[in-house]
Amino acid sequence: MNKDRRKELREQYKTRKVVGGIYRIVNGENGRFYLQSTDDMQATRNWFGTFHVFESCSLPPLQGDWKQYGAQVFSLEELDHLEKGSEQTREEFQMDLKTLLEMWDEKLPKENRY
Numbered sequence: 001m002n003k004d005r006r007k008e009l010r011e012q013y014k015t016r017k018v019v020g021g022i023y024r025i026v027n028g029e030n031g032r033f034y035l036q037s038t039d040d041m042q043a044t045r046n047w048f049g050t051f052h053v054f055e056s057c058s059l060p061p062l063q064g065d066w067k068q069y070g071a072q073v074f075s076l077e078e079l080d081h082l083e084k085g086s087e088q089t090r091e092e093f094q095m096d097l098k099t100l101l102e103m104w105d106e107k108l109p110k111e112n113r114y
Helices: 003-015 041-054 060-069 090-107
Strands: 019-027 033-038 074-083
Touching: 019 041, 019 060, 019 090, 033 041, 033 090, 041 074, 060 074, 074 090
Parallel strands: none
Antiparallel strands: 019 033, 019 074
């Protein structure tokens, strides 16, 4: 790869639209779920996809049910999205996501949580 192409790709990466959000991983067999926020929804989708490819889960709260029911009963649900502002720092963006997570935490039933 030549120097100009590398520079172009680096610039594209720096100016890409960053989308975070709130998601939950749901056990379709018993309805339990794991609620979380992410500052990169695409990376989270990719990360969750690896759980299915390797049929193993690195999240301790889910591991028991993952072994009992198998990967096929789990799904990733994106509940809300938030685009990072062009002038917003990563820390500011994460604070906004934390607030959004708290709002979702209040909305969803506590009894079905991992």
